[in-house]
Amino acid sequence: MKYYLYFICACFTLNSCYFKPTKFEAKSRLDNGYYRSGNGFSTTFFEVNGDTAYADFILIDKFPRELESDTLYYNAASQSWKSDKSQLAREGKIYRYTSVYTCNTCSVEKEYNIRSELKKDKKLTRQYIDSYKNYAAVNEFHSFVIRQDTLSRINPHYYELKEKVSFFSNLNTISHAEFLKEFAKFKKEVIKK
Missing domain, CATH: 1.20.1270 (Substrate Binding Domain Of Dnak; Chain:A; Domain 2)
Incomplete structure:
Protein backbone atom coordinates (compact mmCIF):
# COMPACT_ATOMS: atom_id res chain seq x y z
CA MET A 1 0.00 0.00 0.00
CA LYS A 2 2.87 2.31 0.87
CA TYR A 3 4.40 1.88 -2.62
CA TYR A 4 1.09 2.74 -4.30
CA LEU A 5 1.00 5.99 -2.36
CA TYR A 6 4.53 6.84 -3.57
CA PHE A 7 3.50 5.99 -7.12
CA ILE A 8 0.40 8.21 -6.96
CA CYS A 9 2.42 11.12 -5.51
CA ALA A 10 5.02 10.72 -8.27
CA CYS A 11 2.28 10.79 -10.94
CA PHE A 12 0.80 14.01 -9.53
CA THR A 13 4.25 15.61 -9.38
CA LEU A 14 5.07 14.69 -12.98
CA ASN A 15 1.65 15.86 -14.15
CA SER A 16 2.07 19.25 -12.46
CA CYS A 17 5.52 19.63 -14.05
CA TYR A 18 4.23 18.73 -17.50
CA PHE A 19 1.42 21.29 -17.38
CA LYS A 20 3.56 24.00 -15.78
CA PRO A 21 3.13 27.19 -17.81
CA THR A 22 6.01 28.65 -19.77
CA LYS A 23 7.19 32.04 -18.52
CA PHE A 24 7.84 34.68 -21.14
CA GLU A 25 10.00 37.80 -21.02
CA ALA A 26 8.30 41.07 -20.13
CA LYS A 27 6.45 42.58 -23.12
CA SER A 28 7.38 39.62 -25.33
CA ARG A 29 5.07 38.31 -28.02
CA LEU A 30 4.62 34.66 -28.75
CA ASP A 31 7.09 33.30 -31.27
CA ASN A 32 5.81 31.34 -34.23
CA GLY A 33 5.39 27.70 -33.32
CA TYR A 34 3.27 25.20 -31.43
CA TYR A 35 1.91 25.63 -27.92
CA ARG A 36 -0.52 23.74 -25.72
CA SER A 37 -2.65 24.42 -22.68
CA GLY A 38 -5.11 22.37 -20.70
CA ASN A 39 -5.53 19.81 -17.97
CA GLY A 40 -6.32 16.10 -17.86
CA PHE A 41 -9.86 16.60 -19.18
CA SER A 42 -9.20 18.90 -22.10
CA THR A 43 -6.33 20.25 -24.11
CA THR A 44 -5.95 23.13 -26.53
CA PHE A 45 -3.27 23.11 -29.20
CA PHE A 46 -2.13 26.42 -30.69
CA GLU A 47 -0.21 27.15 -33.84
CA VAL A 48 1.02 30.75 -33.77
CA ASN A 49 1.94 32.26 -37.12
CA GLY A 50 2.58 36.01 -36.98
CA ASP A 51 -0.61 37.85 -35.99
CA THR A 52 -2.75 34.71 -36.20
CA ALA A 53 -3.15 31.89 -33.69
CA TYR A 54 -5.03 28.74 -34.69
CA ALA A 55 -6.57 27.05 -31.66
CA ASP A 56 -7.89 23.49 -31.53
CA PHE A 57 -9.77 22.74 -28.32
CA ILE A 58 -10.18 19.01 -27.71
CA LEU A 59 -12.37 17.64 -24.94
CA ILE A 60 -10.61 14.53 -23.73
CA ASP A 61 -12.37 13.35 -20.54
CA LYS A 62 -11.32 9.66 -20.96
CA PHE A 63 -10.58 9.86 -24.73
CA PRO A 64 -10.51 12.60 -27.40
CA ARG A 65 -14.19 13.03 -28.16
CA GLU A 66 -14.95 16.57 -29.25
CA LEU A 67 -13.15 19.15 -31.34
CA GLU A 68 -13.71 22.85 -31.73
CA SER A 69 -11.34 24.96 -33.80
CA ASP A 70 -10.97 28.71 -33.63
CA THR A 71 -8.81 31.41 -35.20
CA LEU A 72 -7.58 34.23 -32.96
CA TYR A 73 -6.09 37.49 -34.23
CA TYR A 74 -3.49 39.62 -32.49
CA ASN A 75 -4.58 42.96 -31.06
CA ALA A 76 -1.51 45.17 -30.44
CA ALA A 77 -3.38 47.54 -28.10
CA SER A 78 -4.30 44.80 -25.62
CA GLN A 79 -1.29 42.57 -26.45
CA SER A 80 -3.58 39.57 -26.84
CA TRP A 81 -5.07 37.27 -29.47
CA LYS A 82 -8.87 37.37 -29.66
CA SER A 83 -11.82 35.85 -31.50
CA ASP A 84 -15.57 36.05 -30.95
CA LYS A 85 -15.52 33.29 -28.35
CA SER A 86 -12.01 33.08 -26.91
CA GLN A 87 -8.93 35.03 -25.88
CA LEU A 88 -5.23 34.33 -25.39
CA ALA A 89 -3.89 37.11 -23.18
CA ARG A 90 -0.77 37.88 -21.22
CA GLU A 91 -1.04 37.88 -17.43
CA GLY A 92 2.28 38.84 -15.90
CA LYS A 93 4.89 36.46 -17.33
CA ILE A 94 2.43 33.86 -18.60
CA TYR A 95 -0.20 33.67 -21.31
CA ARG A 96 -3.66 32.46 -20.34
CA TYR A 97 -6.31 31.04 -22.66
CA THR A 98 -9.97 31.65 -21.77
CA SER A 99 -13.07 30.44 -23.56
CA VAL A 100 -16.48 28.83 -23.02
CA TYR A 101 -17.34 25.51 -24.61
CA THR A 102 -20.62 23.55 -24.63
CA CYS A 103 -20.21 19.77 -24.50
CA ASN A 104 -22.12 17.98 -27.28
CA THR A 105 -21.37 14.39 -26.26
CA CYS A 106 -22.28 14.76 -22.59
CA SER A 107 -25.55 13.07 -21.58
CA VAL A 108 -26.65 16.39 -20.06
CA GLU A 109 -25.66 19.56 -21.92
CA LYS A 110 -22.70 20.92 -20.01
CA GLU A 111 -20.79 24.17 -20.39
CA TYR A 112 -17.05 24.25 -19.79
CA ASN A 113 -15.33 27.47 -18.75
CA ILE A 114 -11.86 26.99 -20.13
CA ARG A 115 -9.11 28.86 -18.36
CA SER A 116 -5.65 27.42 -18.82
CA GLU A 117 -2.04 28.54 -19.03
CA LEU A 118 0.07 28.30 -22.14
CA LYS A 119 3.06 26.00 -22.45
CA LYS A 120 5.63 26.02 -25.26
CA ASP A 121 6.03 22.47 -26.50
CA LYS A 122 8.93 21.77 -28.86
CA LYS A 123 7.83 18.15 -29.28
CA LEU A 124 4.49 19.09 -30.81
CA THR A 125 4.14 18.44 -34.52
CA ARG A 126 1.32 18.98 -36.99
Whole structure:
Protein backbone atom coordinates (compact mmCIF):
# COMPACT_ATOMS: atom_id res chain seq x y z
CA MET A 1 0.00 0.00 0.00
CA LYS A 2 2.87 2.31 0.87
CA TYR A 3 4.40 1.88 -2.62
CA TYR A 4 1.09 2.74 -4.30
CA LEU A 5 1.00 5.99 -2.36
CA TYR A 6 4.53 6.84 -3.57
CA PHE A 7 3.50 5.99 -7.12
CA ILE A 8 0.40 8.21 -6.96
CA CYS A 9 2.42 11.12 -5.51
CA ALA A 10 5.02 10.72 -8.27
CA CYS A 11 2.28 10.79 -10.94
CA PHE A 12 0.80 14.01 -9.53
CA THR A 13 4.25 15.61 -9.38
CA LEU A 14 5.07 14.69 -12.98
CA ASN A 15 1.65 15.86 -14.15
CA SER A 16 2.07 19.25 -12.46
CA CYS A 17 5.52 19.63 -14.05
CA TYR A 18 4.23 18.73 -17.50
CA PHE A 19 1.42 21.29 -17.38
CA LYS A 20 3.56 24.00 -15.78
CA PRO A 21 3.13 27.19 -17.81
CA THR A 22 6.01 28.65 -19.77
CA LYS A 23 7.19 32.04 -18.52
CA PHE A 24 7.84 34.68 -21.14
CA GLU A 25 10.00 37.80 -21.02
CA ALA A 26 8.30 41.07 -20.13
CA LYS A 27 6.45 42.58 -23.12
CA SER A 28 7.38 39.62 -25.33
CA ARG A 29 5.07 38.31 -28.02
CA LEU A 30 4.62 34.66 -28.75
CA ASP A 31 7.09 33.30 -31.27
CA ASN A 32 5.81 31.34 -34.23
CA GLY A 33 5.39 27.70 -33.32
CA TYR A 34 3.27 25.20 -31.43
CA TYR A 35 1.91 25.63 -27.92
CA ARG A 36 -0.52 23.74 -25.72
CA SER A 37 -2.65 24.42 -22.68
CA GLY A 38 -5.11 22.37 -20.70
CA ASN A 39 -5.53 19.81 -17.97
CA GLY A 40 -6.32 16.10 -17.86
CA PHE A 41 -9.86 16.60 -19.18
CA SER A 42 -9.20 18.90 -22.10
CA THR A 43 -6.33 20.25 -24.11
CA THR A 44 -5.95 23.13 -26.53
CA PHE A 45 -3.27 23.11 -29.20
CA PHE A 46 -2.13 26.42 -30.69
CA GLU A 47 -0.21 27.15 -33.84
CA VAL A 48 1.02 30.75 -33.77
CA ASN A 49 1.94 32.26 -37.12
CA GLY A 50 2.58 36.01 -36.98
CA ASP A 51 -0.61 37.85 -35.99
CA THR A 52 -2.75 34.71 -36.20
CA ALA A 53 -3.15 31.89 -33.69
CA TYR A 54 -5.03 28.74 -34.69
CA ALA A 55 -6.57 27.05 -31.66
CA ASP A 56 -7.89 23.49 -31.53
CA PHE A 57 -9.77 22.74 -28.32
CA ILE A 58 -10.18 19.01 -27.71
CA LEU A 59 -12.37 17.64 -24.94
CA ILE A 60 -10.61 14.53 -23.73
CA ASP A 61 -12.37 13.35 -20.54
CA LYS A 62 -11.32 9.66 -20.96
CA PHE A 63 -10.58 9.86 -24.73
CA PRO A 64 -10.51 12.60 -27.40
CA ARG A 65 -14.19 13.03 -28.16
CA GLU A 66 -14.95 16.57 -29.25
CA LEU A 67 -13.15 19.15 -31.34
CA GLU A 68 -13.71 22.85 -31.73
CA SER A 69 -11.34 24.96 -33.80
CA ASP A 70 -10.97 28.71 -33.63
CA THR A 71 -8.81 31.41 -35.20
CA LEU A 72 -7.58 34.23 -32.96
CA TYR A 73 -6.09 37.49 -34.23
CA TYR A 74 -3.49 39.62 -32.49
CA ASN A 75 -4.58 42.96 -31.06
CA ALA A 76 -1.51 45.17 -30.44
CA ALA A 77 -3.38 47.54 -28.10
CA SER A 78 -4.30 44.80 -25.62
CA GLN A 79 -1.29 42.57 -26.45
CA SER A 80 -3.58 39.57 -26.84
CA TRP A 81 -5.07 37.27 -29.47
CA LYS A 82 -8.87 37.37 -29.66
CA SER A 83 -11.82 35.85 -31.50
CA ASP A 84 -15.57 36.05 -30.95
CA LYS A 85 -15.52 33.29 -28.35
CA SER A 86 -12.01 33.08 -26.91
CA GLN A 87 -8.93 35.03 -25.88
CA LEU A 88 -5.23 34.33 -25.39
CA ALA A 89 -3.89 37.11 -23.18
CA ARG A 90 -0.77 37.88 -21.22
CA GLU A 91 -1.04 37.88 -17.43
CA GLY A 92 2.28 38.84 -15.90
CA LYS A 93 4.89 36.46 -17.33
CA ILE A 94 2.43 33.86 -18.60
CA TYR A 95 -0.20 33.67 -21.31
CA ARG A 96 -3.66 32.46 -20.34
CA TYR A 97 -6.31 31.04 -22.66
CA THR A 98 -9.97 31.65 -21.77
CA SER A 99 -13.07 30.44 -23.56
CA VAL A 100 -16.48 28.83 -23.02
CA TYR A 101 -17.34 25.51 -24.61
CA THR A 102 -20.62 23.55 -24.63
CA CYS A 103 -20.21 19.77 -24.50
CA ASN A 104 -22.12 17.98 -27.28
CA THR A 105 -21.37 14.39 -26.26
CA CYS A 106 -22.28 14.76 -22.59
CA SER A 107 -25.55 13.07 -21.58
CA VAL A 108 -26.65 16.39 -20.06
CA GLU A 109 -25.66 19.56 -21.92
CA LYS A 110 -22.70 20.92 -20.01
CA GLU A 111 -20.79 24.17 -20.39
CA TYR A 112 -17.05 24.25 -19.79
CA ASN A 113 -15.33 27.47 -18.75
CA ILE A 114 -11.86 26.99 -20.13
CA ARG A 115 -9.11 28.86 -18.36
CA SER A 116 -5.65 27.42 -18.82
CA GLU A 117 -2.04 28.54 -19.03
CA LEU A 118 0.07 28.30 -22.14
CA LYS A 119 3.06 26.00 -22.45
CA LYS A 120 5.63 26.02 -25.26
CA ASP A 121 6.03 22.47 -26.50
CA LYS A 122 8.93 21.77 -28.86
CA LYS A 123 7.83 18.15 -29.28
CA LEU A 124 4.49 19.09 -30.81
CA THR A 125 4.14 18.44 -34.52
CA ARG A 126 1.32 18.98 -36.99
CA GLN A 127 0.94 15.18 -37.30
CA TYR A 128 0.53 14.77 -33.52
CA ILE A 129 -2.13 17.50 -33.36
CA ASP A 130 -3.91 16.11 -36.43
CA SER A 131 -4.12 12.64 -34.88
CA TYR A 132 -5.85 14.09 -31.78
CA LYS A 133 -8.23 16.04 -34.03
CA ASN A 134 -9.01 12.93 -36.08
CA TYR A 135 -9.84 10.83 -33.02
CA ALA A 136 -11.97 13.60 -31.53
CA ALA A 137 -14.03 13.94 -34.73
CA VAL A 138 -14.57 10.16 -34.99
CA ASN A 139 -15.58 9.79 -31.34
CA GLU A 140 -17.93 12.78 -31.47
CA PHE A 141 -19.70 11.35 -34.52
CA HIS A 142 -19.82 7.90 -32.91
CA SER A 143 -21.56 9.43 -29.90
CA PHE A 144 -24.00 11.21 -32.22
CA VAL A 145 -24.87 7.94 -34.04
CA ILE A 146 -25.45 6.05 -30.79
CA ARG A 147 -27.63 8.85 -29.39
CA GLN A 148 -29.75 8.98 -32.57
CA ASP A 149 -30.69 5.31 -32.18
CA THR A 150 -34.11 5.74 -30.53
CA LEU A 151 -34.66 2.00 -29.99
CA SER A 152 -31.41 1.66 -28.02
CA ARG A 153 -30.03 -0.74 -30.64
CA ILE A 154 -26.58 -0.14 -32.03
CA ASN A 155 -26.81 0.93 -35.65
CA PRO A 156 -25.43 -2.11 -37.58
CA HIS A 157 -25.03 -0.14 -40.81
CA TYR A 158 -22.61 2.25 -39.06
CA TYR A 159 -20.35 -0.61 -37.97
CA GLU A 160 -20.53 -2.37 -41.34
CA LEU A 161 -19.39 0.80 -43.11
CA LYS A 162 -16.71 1.44 -40.50
CA GLU A 163 -15.15 -1.97 -41.23
CA LYS A 164 -15.04 -1.26 -44.97
CA VAL A 165 -13.36 2.16 -44.75
CA SER A 166 -9.56 2.06 -44.56
CA PHE A 167 -8.84 5.49 -43.06
CA PHE A 168 -10.00 4.43 -39.57
CA SER A 169 -6.78 2.44 -39.19
CA ASN A 170 -4.69 5.48 -40.24
CA LEU A 171 -5.99 8.11 -37.79
CA ASN A 172 -2.48 8.61 -36.36
CA THR A 173 -0.84 9.27 -39.71
CA ILE A 174 -3.42 10.86 -42.00
CA SER A 175 -3.52 14.67 -42.12
CA HIS A 176 -6.66 16.26 -40.70
CA ALA A 177 -7.54 17.93 -44.03
CA GLU A 178 -7.27 14.60 -45.85
CA PHE A 179 -9.21 12.86 -43.07
CA LEU A 180 -12.07 15.39 -43.28
CA LYS A 181 -12.57 14.69 -46.99
CA GLU A 182 -12.83 10.93 -46.42
CA PHE A 183 -14.86 11.30 -43.23
CA ALA A 184 -17.44 13.54 -44.95
CA LYS A 185 -18.13 10.74 -47.47
CA PHE A 186 -18.41 8.20 -44.63
CA LYS A 187 -20.84 10.38 -42.63
CA LYS A 188 -22.99 10.95 -45.71
CA GLU A 189 -23.29 7.18 -46.22
CA VAL A 190 -24.18 6.56 -42.57
CA ILE A 191 -26.79 9.30 -42.39
CA LYS A 192 -28.53 8.44 -45.66
CA LYS A 193 -29.42 4.88 -44.54
